[in-house]
Amino acid sequence: MESLPTALSFPRTRESIAGTRIPSRSPWVLSLFLSVALGALPCPAAFEFFEPVQPPRAFQTMVHRGMMRQAPENTAPAIELAIRDGIEWVEVDVRLSADRKHILFHDSNLDGKTNGKGPLKEKTLEELLSLDAGSPFAPRFAGTRLLSLKECLALSKGRINLYLDCKEIDPELLVSEVLAAGMEKQVVVFDDPETLAQVAKSSGGKIAVMPKWRPEMGLERPFGDLEVASIELDADAVTPEICNAFHKDGVKVQAKVLDEWDTPVWWSKCLDAGVDWFQTDLPEELIPHALWRRLGERPVRFSLHRGALRYAPENTLAAFDKATRIGADFVEIDVRPSSDGEYFLLHDGKLERTTNGQGPIRETPSEKLRLLDAGSWFGKPFRDTRIPTLEEFLSFIGSKAEIYFDAKDIPPTDLAKALEKHDLAERAVVYQSVERLLELKKINPRIRALPPLPSLDMLDGLNKDLKPYAVDASFEIVSKEMIERCHAHQVKVFTDALSEDLAPTDLLRLIDWGIDVIQTDEPMKLVRAMELWLARKAE
The missing domain is CATH 3.20.20.190 (Phosphatidylinositol (PI) phosphodiesterase)
Incomplete structure (x- = not known):
């Protein structure tokens, strides 16, 4: 298992991964130091997620839009390939159709990734499900359909967890669909804090929510009264101190390591910092990289x-x-x-x-x-x-x-x-x-x-x-x-x-x-x- 650095292991002054100097006197560092040094409060219970890979790894991967370099993004084949590779999570994008139904699609327009044209939100669910989302990717995927959220939940149940990246949703409808599918332990919802508060309230806290965290937000109640199961932050903002601070509150840390950060250097830095989840386009490289670090011969x-x-x-x-x-x-x-x-x-x-x-x-x-x-x-x-x-x-x-x-x-x-x-x-x-x-x-x-x-x-x-x-x-x-x-x-x-x-x-x-x-x-x-x-x- 990757070892987690202790909260007291940071030096008087340090360089962030991005090279930004953070003085030891900054309020959030002092607050963290005092809270750990005085540390009488117990760690809050972490949200219990379904574990699709047994025994679990020390970290988990969230493959971005499914295996989208091998199959059409946000479709059943892209999810199935992730399951076949033993990936724990798949990130999918959720939008509303013209008749207020949830469907998986990243872009606001249908052009280029289906045989449809124009804004997605102007099409009904029935119209969207009739489109070919496979042929634009490759002839061998001809006839592959888009997935409704209900279909995605059914496909994934007991097999892989879902990071729902909410582009445009109806919070109450989303909650009802997740609960009806019995998927509350297999889903984390990502959106702005206001929408996540509606999800949390509507679900009675049964569905995990994950907002974006940035260093300028600080560590003292950055999301107010919102109870979060995890936070997302960019790879260049990851530090051991930040991971430890959120872990102390029972919150998982997800590092977004896409694009220029999707490399062994950044994976290693995030593993060393104690990141729990990685959002990546390259799980087939990241997981072996972590193993080779520990394996030796x-x-x-x-x-x-x-x-x-x-x-x-x-x-x-x-x-x-x-x-x-x-x-x-x-x-x-x-x-x-x-x-x-x-x-x-x-x-x-x-x-x-x-x-x-x-x-x-x-x-x-x-x-x-x-x-x-x-x-x-x-x-x-x-x-x-x-x-x-x-x-x-x-x-x-x-x-x-x-x-x-x-x-x-x-x-x-x-x-x-x-x-x-x-x-x-x-x-x-x-x-x-x-x-x-x-x-x-x-x-x-x-x-x-x-x-x-x-x-x-x-x-x-x-x-x-x-x-x-x-x-x-x-x-x-x-x-x-x-x-x-x-x-x-x-x-x-x-x-x-x-x-x-x-x-x-x-x-x-x-x-x-x-x-x-x-x-x-x-x-x-x-x-x-x-x-x-x-x-x-x-x-």
């Missing part, structure tokens, strides 16, 4: 299949960049040639699924391949992303991660030449048939061989002929005994854990067995498995 290494394909288009530089930001040890690539012999990263033999091209890649010249869009199929944020060449990838990856090279359609001579050019021969493992790997070993024995192992009966023969660095074992044959047998032959074990049905506990079992590398499409499940491993170790 990892109990297992991991490879991200075709890059971080859950968060960016597969086999693109965007996917590999995301993989390195998450902290992957290996990135897996698929390599195929163009009609004129240049190598590109593409899984399929044909272009249709992941680009706007058509036909076999082997029959397409490199000049044409360079112009194809390999990102729009995935989502609007990746429009005009290109298919990278092998040369571009090797120049990009450098020492950021090791390479899991799936040599789909590249001869050993060309593969070895490409790795040697970038001095990456010892930072790659190559997955290929035994015959091709034997050829590769003759060309450059420093390149590590990773043959498939569909059956344990094949191990002795593989080890005699090839002496591989590791085997890619079929998931179905992996066991503690199998891993131990491979290790006895000085052979490491990789396995693909790609099924969506696998849970973090399934991956934890692989870790306990001593697996060397797990390849996955879903890094957050593996991160969660390592969190559980660390929690158990600390017991």
Whole structure:
């Protein structure tokens, strides 16, 4: 668990994160010091929220408008992706339709994010729910609808908590909808203090409210008589003293770490200060970052299949960049040639699924391949992303991660030449048939061989002929005994854990067995498995 600094740990003078000097004689610091030093009053009881992730983390994340770089913001797919990643909260925006019904949408106008036009407030709920909110993001989301607040509450119940960012609401109606859904322990309402006072009064204090706090407001009853469960503040206003002061009153602190603050430097500063909740666009980076800070040596290494394909288009530089930001040890690539012999990263033999091209890649010249869009199929944020060449990838990856090279359609001579050019021969493992790997070993024995192992009966023969660095074992044959047998032959074990049905506990079992590398499409499940491993170790 991240340690919380004590209220008495601040120096005589200090610099805020933003660099503003706060003298120790400022009234709020003296007030805080005296209240702690004299501290006879008990800490008020904190609001009890539902905990969707068990056991809970020391901090929680609130993903901004859902996973909005992977799915249309404020929609069911964006919320479902957050749930699948084990995120505790999703921030959604609430507005009123023309007939005074609550609906999820950020902007005041419908243009650009739906097939509708004009102000949202001029459309009835029925009209709004008939719109297509998916196609403007990507064709694969065609037909995705907007969500009414009632639908969002039903979708989220018992699965993920909701930060309701109220753009324009009817407080009494909102309260009645939350209470009718039985979601009072899974919601926090964000708005101006006057509106929040109406929510608190109408709900009898059953629904948590969260106003914005700024340093100039001070710490002495900044919201008057309003009982708040949490406060939001910008990342550059976070300090340990502020967090401790609100914690003393039983109030949670939510740091808004969006945009220029959504980086490891600011995450670390906020974690060190004792922040409870993070509003972020990058939970898939923030949560691993917090784990790596505490973990030390990892109990297992991991490879991200075709890059971080859950968060960016597969086999693109965007996917590999995301993989390195998450902290992957290996990135897996698929390599195929163009009609004129240049190598590109593409899984399929044909272009249709992941680009706007058509036909076999082997029959397409490199000049044409360079112009194809390999990102729009995935989502609007990746429009005009290109298919990278092998040369571009090797120049990009450098020492950021090791390479899991799936040599789909590249001869050993060309593969070895490409790795040697970038001095990456010892930072790659190559997955290929035994015959091709034997050829590769003759060309450059420093390149590590990773043959498939569909059956344990094949191990002795593989080890005699090839002496591989590791085997890619079929998931179905992996066991503690199998891993131990491979290790006895000085052979490491990789396995693909790609099924969506696998849970973090399934991956934890692989870790306990001593697996060397797990390849996955879903890094957050593996991160969660390592969190559980660390929690158990600390017991």
